[in-house]
Amino acid sequence: MVAISIFIILVGLFFLLAGTIGLLRFPDFYTRMHAAGKCDTLGVLLCLIGMALYNGFSLISIKIMFIAVFIFLTSPTATHSIARAAMNCGITPWSKDEEGGRIEG
Amino acid sequence: MSFLITFIHLYVFWILLSGHFDIFHLSLGVICCALVAYGTHDLVLEGLPIDMHTEVIRFIKYLPWLVYQIILANIHVAYLALSPKMPIEPRIIKIKTKLKRDLALVTFANSITLTPGTITVDIKEGVYDVHALSEKVSEDLLSGEMENRVAHIFMED
Numbered sequence: 001m002v003a004i005s006i007f008i009i010l011v012g013l014f015f016l017l018a019g020t021i022g023l024l025r026f027p028d029f030y031t032r033m034h035a036a037g038k039c040d041t042l043g044v045l046l047c048l049i050g051m052a053l054y055n056g057f058s059l060i061s062i063k064i065m066f067i068a069v070f071i072f073l074t075s076p077t078a079t080h081s082i083a084r085a086a087m088n089c090g091i092t093p094w095s096k097d098e099e100g101g102r103i104e105g
Numbered sequence: 106m107s108f109l110i111t112f113i114h115l116y117v118f119w120i121l122l123s124g125h126f127d128i129f130h131l132s133l134g135v136i137c138c139a140l141v142a143y144g145t146h147d148l149v150l151e152g153l154p155i156d157m158h159t160e161v162i163r164f165i166k167y168l169p170w171l172v173y174q175i176i177l178a179n180i181h182v183a184y185l186a187l188s189p190k191m192p193i194e195p196r197i198i199k200i201k202t203k204l205k206r207d208l209a210l211v212t213f214a215n216s217i218t219l220t221p222g223t224i225t226v227d228i229k230e231g232v233y234d235v236h237a238l239s240e241k242v243s244e245d246l247l248s249g250e251m252e253n254r255v256a257h258i259f260m261e262d
Contacts, residue, residue, distance in 0.1 A: 015179060022186030030224070030236050031195050035186055038221040042179045059124045066121070076218035083224045083236060093236060095195055 005053040012046030015039050028094035029086055037079035044071055112142040163258040164212075170254065174220050178242060182221040185239060197226070198243050200233040202252060209259040216251055 019039025026032045048068045052061035115138040123130050185193055204210050214225040217235055222242030227234040237243035 015183060018183035018186050022182065025186060025191060026193070028195075031193060031238060033224060034182060034222060034236075034238050037224070038219070039179060039182055039186070041219060042175055042221070059121070062121055072219070073215075076215045080214065080218050080225050083226045087226050087234075093195055093197060 001053060001056070005050040007050075008053065009047050009050035012043045012050060014043075015046065016043035019043060029091055030083060030093045033079060033083055033086075037075060037082075041071065041075045044068075108142055108146040111146040112138055115142055159260070160258055167254055167258055171216060171219070174251070178221045178223075178245075181241060182238065185222075193239050195239075196237055196243060198235050198237055198247065200235060200246065200252075202231050202233060204231075204252070204256060204259070206259055209255060212258065213252060213255045216255065217246065220246075220251075 016039065019035045022035030022039060023032050026035055045068050048064050048071075052064040052068075055061045055064070116134060119134040119138055120126075120131075123134065125131075185191060202210070202213065204213055210228060214228060214233065217223050217225045217233070220242070222238040223246055224236045225233055226236050235243075235246065237246065
């Protein structure tokens with residue numbers, strides 16, 4: 001059980017690391033939101049699940065799972081509201097071509 | 106009725122968080138939960154139908170698929186962030202949706218934002234503005250599979 005939880009925590013740390021590297025490398029605000037807001041969701045989720053497994057079945061693991069559920073709910077909401085605020089302030093998204101990369105779908 | 110439902114949820118949550126089962130902590134919980142439930146019961150359950158068990162069951166069935174999608178898309182974003190060439194092509198896509206109820210719209214918007222590589226920027230009159238990180242993730246979204254699954258949860262298909 002300890003080995004499994006360490007493995008899960010390490011995978012979570014890998015995603016957190018990738019998110020941080022993405023945050024530093026990506027070119028503009030919106031692409032950085034992708035790295036900061038969401039690689040972290042899975043990374044933190046995996047770390048919490050690993051910690052809950054390490055604890056075994058107890059009240060502490062239930063509390064940890066509650067933290068995971070709330071991160072799952074609040075993280076996308078916060079990401080959305082920050083991105084929306086940036087759009088309302090008129091920050092133009094970076095794109096490879098000049099037209100702004102708009103497609104209708 | 107809504108007071109009682111709010112109170113029961115709060116009290117179960119209180120017991121889980123406190124972890125003490127002596128008379129002092131339990132009665133303190135009753136007082137606090139009753140006060141909070143009295144203040145907020147008409148906010149939390151406003152406008153929701155009381156009987157939602159079909160939606161809840163379908164939502165729980167939807168979760169494993171969503172987690173699978175999140176893992177797939179997260180690996181993709183990690184690859185984009187770590188690869189030396191960084192092959193990103195950010196773009197804004199517009200998605201017309203057939204969903205109607207607020208809860209369905211919110212679930213779909215949060216599902217889009219949870220899946221790495223796509224952020225819901227705005228919803229106006231049933232049109233989502235989504236910021237996508239690369240062509241692959243925007244194609245996944247435009248295939249409409251996620252929307253159909255969300256529509257299935259809220260019985261709008």
